[in-house]
Structure formats: C-alpha cells, structure tokens
Amino acid sequence: MKRFILKIALFFALVAVIDVISGFAFKEMVGHAKYGETYNSNYIANICTDDIIILGSSHADRHYVPSVIQDSLGLSCYNCGEPGCGIIPAYARYKMIAERKKPLLVIYEATPGYDYYVADDYSKYLGRVRQYSDKKPVAEMYEAFGDELEPLRLMSNMYRNNSSIIHNVLDLFVPTKDYRGYGPLYGVLTEKAIALDAETQVEKDTKTHVIDSLKLSYVEKLFADVKADGVSMVCLISPQFKATSDLKMDDYQPVIQLCEKYGVPFINNKCYDGITGQRELFQDFGHLNDKGARKYTASLIPQLREILR
Numbered sequence: 001m002k003r004f005i006l007k008i009a010l011f012f013a014l015v016a017v018i019d020v021i022s023g024f025a026f027k028e029m030v031g032h033a034k035y036g037e038t039y040n041s042n043y044i045a046n047i048c049t050d051d052i053i054i055l056g057s058s059h060a061d062r063h064y065v066p067s068v069i070q071d072s073l074g075l076s077c078y079n080c081g082e083p084g085c086g087i088i089p090a091y092a093r094y095k096m097i098a099e100r101k102k103p104l105l106v107i108y109e110a111t112p113g114y115d116y117y118v119a120d121d122y123s124k125y126l127g128r129v130r131q132y133s134d135k136k137p138v139a140e141m142y143e144a145f146g147d148e149l150e151p152l153r154l155m156s157n158m159y160r161n162n163s164s165i166i167h168n169v170l171d172l173f174v175p176t177k178d179y180r181g182y183g184p185l186y187g188v189l190t191e192k193a194i195a196l197d198a199e200t201q202v203e204k205d206t207k208t209h210v211i212d213s214l215k216l217s218y219v220e221k222l223f224a225d226v227k228a229d230g231v232s233m234v235c236l237i238s239p240q241f242k243a244t245s246d247l248k249m250d251d252y253q254p255v256i257q258l259c260e261k262y263g264v265p266f267i268n269n270k271c272y273d274g275i276t277g278q279r280e281l282f283q284d285f286g287h288l289n290d291k292g293a294r295k296y297t298a299s300l301i302p303q304l305r306e307i308l309r
Contacts (some may be wrong), residue, residue: 036176044080044093044181045132049101051075052304054181055090055222056109058083062287063238064107066180068297073305075104079181086114087218088125088141094222095137098229105308106226106233110255116216117209117251122146144214184290185283189241194279209251216254223262234265234307239272239296241285265307272296 052075054064060081069077080093090108097103113119122145132138226233235255249268259266274295275281281292288296 039178040181041128041131044078045096045129045135048078048080048097049076050078050097051104052077052107053094053097053103053105054079054081054107054109055094056081057086057111057114058183058287059111059238060107060109061181061183062185062283063109063293063296065182065184065290065294065297067182068294069301069304070180072298072301073308075308077180079179079183081109081181081183082128083183084114085125085128086111087116087215087222088122088145089128091218091222092129092132092138092141095225096132096135098225098231099137102229102231104232105304106231107304108222108233108235110235110237110252112209112251112254115219116212116254118212141218144218182293184293185287186290187283188289189279189282189284191279193284197285211254219255220258223258223264227262227264232307233262234267234304235259236267236300237270239269239275239288239292241276241279241282243271243276265303267303269296272299274299 052066052069052073054060054066054077058081061079061083062081064079064081066077066079069075080090080097082089094106114125126142126145129138129141133142223233237252252268256266258264270276275288275292278292281288281295283289
C-alpha cells in the first residue's frame with residue numbers, strides 16, 4: 001500500500017515538474033515568435049503602444065488596414081481584431097494595452113452575435129487570451145465568464161497553452177508577412193455563388209436573438225473605460241455585399257444606445273455606396289477582400305481625422 005501511494009505521489013510530482021518546464025518552454029516560444037498568430041497575440045498583450053487600435057470580430061480583422069491609416073494620418077496603428085470573437089477578447093486586449101499606454105483612438109467594429117447575443121460557449125472566446133491569464137485584465141475576464149473550476153485549470157501551464165502549441169512552434173520558423181494584425185483575404189465572390197444565394201434565399205426573420213446581459217455589460221465597460229481613459233472612440237458597421245442581411249438595425253440598438261450614452265460616434269456603413277454590391281471587392285457575402293478593405297479603409301480617413309480632432 002505504501003509503495004502504491006509512493007508511486008502516485010511520484011507520478012503527480014513528475015506531472016508538476018513537466019508542467020513547470022513546459023511553462024518556461026511556452027514563454028520562450030511566445031517571446032521569440034517572429035511570425036503569425038503567436039507574434040500578433042504577444043505583441044498585443046505585451047508590446048503594443050500604438051496610437052490607434054482596432055477591436056472586434058473578423059469584420060475588424062479583415063476590413064481595416066493599419067498601413068492605410070498610418071500612411072494617411074501619420075499615427076501608428078495595430079489591428080487587434082479576432083475572427084469568430086467579439087467583446088470578450090476585445091475588452092481584455094484593450095485593458096492590457098491601456099495599462100502600458102493609452103491609445104489616441106479605438107476603432108470598434110460592432111458584431112451583435114459576438115458582442116451581446118447569446119451564442120457560443122464562453123470558453124471559445126476566452127481561449128483567445130488564455131495564454132495571458134496571468135495578467136490582471138484577462139484574469140478578471142476569467143472570473144466573470146469562467147466556471148468555478150477554471151481557476152484550478154489555469155494553474156496548469158499546459159492547460160493555458162494547449163490550444164496554441166502548434167501555432168507557437170510554427171510561428172518560430174514559418175515566415176509570414178507582417179500586416180500589423182490585419183488579416184487580408186484575396187478571393188473574389190463569384191457570380192455562381194451570388195446566383196445560388198438568390199435561388200435559395202428564404203425568409204430568415206424567424207430566428208429569435210436573446211441578449212446575453214453579461215457580454216453586454218462588458219461592452220458597456222469597454223465604452224466606460226475608454227471614456228474614463230480620455231481616449232477617442234468610434235463604433236462602426238462595415239460594408240456587406242447585400243444591402244439586406246439577417247441582421248436588421250434593431251439588432252444594433254444595444255450598441256447604438258451605448259454610443260449615445262457615452263458620446264461615441266456610431267457610423268453605419270453596412271450599405272456603402274461604391275462597395276456594397278461590388279463582388280470584386282468581396283471574398284464572401286460578409287467579408288471584404290484586400291482590395292475592398294483598402295478602398296473602405298481609405299474612405300474612412302476624413303472621418304477618423306475629424307474624430308481625432
């Protein structure tokens with residue numbers, strides 16, 4: 001019996017040692033990454049002091065080109081958007097950046113499904129910042145959105161990093177171009193896809209959206225914290241291929257009300273003259289390709305310049 005207990009104790013001691021060693025290994029890999037997702041995430045969490053930051057979902061990540069903003073305004077810019085995510089990583093990223101240096105302007109792309117509607121499990125969004133759960137802003141997000149066992153899991157270096165291992169390794173060696181966080185798309189929406197969509201289009205108004213009050217409270221926390229920090233902010237809806245889509249303007253009312261409350265300009269570019277309906281500017285129905293993103297970003301410069309004044 002004693003031998004059995006000793007073996008169990010040795011096993012857990014070995015696991016603990018491996019976990020500590022893996023923590024050092026992950027930290028070194030992340031700190032030395034030069035490319036890709038690992039570099040972007042580490043830059044946002046530990047380095048970014050840019051004048052302008054972009055937050056939001058894939059629409060933020062794909063539709064706003066930092067180099068266009070930098071060249072036009074003479075201010076540094078980094079795209080902190082995250083495909084498939086919304087307010088949860090956005091808020092954590094803003095707080096991590098603001099602890100180092102408060103930006104001059106926050107560009108926030110509103111996405112109801114990710115920002116304040118009931119959708120996916122919170123763990124999907126938290127996973128995008130899990131590697132940085134030792135930082136106060138991220139730890140606080142885990143306290144709000146994680147379950148009661150999450151603090152125990154986060155004690156493990158292997159748990160914090162298990163979803164990023166492949167990226168951590170590849171981003172040490174596989175070169176990718178640095179677009180300052182921007183994720184360009186290069187495809188073109190085909191006429192066949194447009195025709196097929198027209199043939200299969202049906203009424204989609206039957207879906208009922210439910211407000212997630214916890215997520216919405218963090219949208220308001222972002223607005224309130226940005227204002228308290230004395231940082232300018234603009235909230236946008238970027239162009240879509242079709243003038244009509246599943247989301248109606250009523251779906252944006254929660255964020256519109258927050259814009260009014262905190263004095264944040266709200267710019268609705270969902271149906272945008274010269275872009276909406278132009279298939280050569282879109283990768284798919286919801287996302288601009290690189291050509292479209294550059295055209296759209298350039299068109300925003302006068303408005304951004306005015307907001308910064």
